Amino acid sequence: MSPITRVQTSFVALDVAVLGSGLGGLCAALSLRRAGHKVTLYERFDFAGEVGASLSVASNGxxxxxxxxxxxxxxxPVTLQRLIMHDWETGTIKNKYDLGDYKTKFGSEYYNFHRIDMHQTLLDTVQQEGGAGIPCKIITNHRAIEVDSERGIVRFENGSSATADLIIGADGIRSNTRQQIGIIPEFKASESCCYRCIISAEKLHSLGLTEFITNNAIEFWGGYGINKIVLSACHNNEVVSCYCFYPASHNGLDKDGWNISATPQELVDTFPGLDKRIKQLFLHSEDIKMWRxxxxxxxxxxxxxxxxxLGDAAHPMLPDQSQGFCQGIEDAAALGLVFSEDHFKGDVRRALELYEEVRKPRATRVQKASAKARTDLSERIGWSTGLERKDKLTIEEHIKEAEAAKP
Known part of the structure; x- marks a missing residue:
């Protein structure tokens, strides 16, 4: 029996390889660093190149x-205070759900971040000298092509290799690590696509759309059917981001990816009959990308x-519950706990089995709830009071589940 699988009577510090330095990989590295392990992240590019718009991070994250x-x-961050539902054509507020004293109720704030801000801060934090644990090492231009799950060997496209006591595959929705351990994904194309875009506060002020900067809210248009607009401020209220869902058939099914450029006019033309204020916002927006x-x-x-x-490598989900990043955070937190000084005595395999036992049912339920919310806004976790029904995941239950899903 190797030293890694032998049960010890005291904590064993590991050499950990994290494959992928996106948001999930960085959270895994930080959690395992705080737990006392030596972590190296392997990134296939010169840098992770995070793109995209906002990330809403509820208390479970x-x-x-x-x-x-x-x-x-x-x-x-922007600290979110409410959810607002608008009429599709007029923009009139139809429903408002105030979050109240969210921090007192759930233990931490409901934040909205820009992805790039979060990625850069996590990148800095895992490598900083200060703080608990050994600073993580990041090695770029290392694309893993072969992973030996028994001997802990990773081979890279550039011809180099590395060994580790624990390997975490955080290499995203098209994970090669997942394939290396024998998982063949079963998936189908959604009938939906999504545009995402951003617009500066300066432009919004000039357009007379200041309220979208100052509402401190996640705001919705549509959502009962495929069409849905989700708008929120981030980056210290200096940027507003939008996620814009529409039928995939609108622009053909031949485009694949999540970073396909589009023009403001293409975005506007996708949503006839939409609130004129949002069309005006779209015409002045930037960084418009299509996401299949x-x-x-x-x-x-x-x-x-x-x-x-971990993360999208383990449980890819639709974005309609705003839980993709949060579920990656929960994964990372669970890894930090099962490999902590209180729980880990040397049996890596058993620790990973425990990680799966506590995380897989929880993440799967959120994954299914996200699919249900794609065309039914009332299934969104935040819209809870008065909308409880069988099998709906409410905000209160969601936070309780997060607490329960610990080793």
């Missing part, structure tokens, strides 16, 4: 960001030998 010692103000959506079935397992999966 923000509590861990804070607990790991991330400097939240440096991520330039897929529905993935639950995977049969998340781990094999000394390899575990």
């Amino acid at each position: 923000s509590r861990w960001i804070e607990r790991w010692g991330v400097d939240v103000p440096s991520v330039k 959506l897929y529905i993935h079935e639950e995977y049969p397992y998340w781990q094999q030998g000394i390899v575990g999966l």
Whole structure:
């Protein structure tokens, strides 16, 4: 029996390889660093190249960001205070759900961040000299092509290799690590696509659309059917981001990816009859990208030998619950706990089995709830009071589940 699988009577510090330095990989690295392990991240590009718009991070995610010692103000958050539903054509407010004293109720704030701000802060935090644990090492231009889950060997496209006591596959929705441990994804193209875009506060002020900067809200148009607009401010209220869902058939089914450029006019033409204010916003927006959506079935397992999966590599989900990043955070937190000084005595395989036992049912339920919310806004976790019904995941239940899903 190797030293890694032998049960010890005291904590064993590991050499950990994290494959992928996107948001999930960085959270895994930070959590495992705080737990006392030596972590190396392997990134296939010169840099992770995070793109995209905003990230709403509810308490089930923000509590861990804070607990790991991330400097939240440096991520330039907007603290969300309400959810607002608008009429599709007129923009009139139809419903408002005030979050109240969210922090007192759930333990931490409901934040909205810009992806790039979050990625840069996590990148800095995992490598900084200060804070608990050994600073993580990041090695770029290393694309993993082969992973040996028994011997802990990773081989890279550039001809180099590395060994580790624990390997975490955080390599996204098209994960090669997942394939290396024998998982063949079952998925189908959604009938939906999504445009995302951003617009500056300066432009919004000039357009007379200041309220979208000052509402401190996630705002919705549509959502009962495929069409839905989701708008929120981030980056210290200096930027508003939009996610704009529409039928995939609108522009053909031949485009694939999540970073396909589009023009403001293409965006406007996609949504006839929409609130004129939002059309005006779209015409002045920037960084417009199309995102093809897929529905993935639950995977049969998340781990094999000394390899575990995390985030989109383990449970890709539609974005309609704003839980993709939060579920990656929960994964990372669970890894930090099962490999902590209180729980880990040397058996990597058993620790990964425990990680799967506590995380897989929880993430799968959120994954299914996200698919249901794609065309039914009332299924969104935040719209809870007065909308409770069988099998609906409410905000209160969601936070309780997050607490319960710990080793």
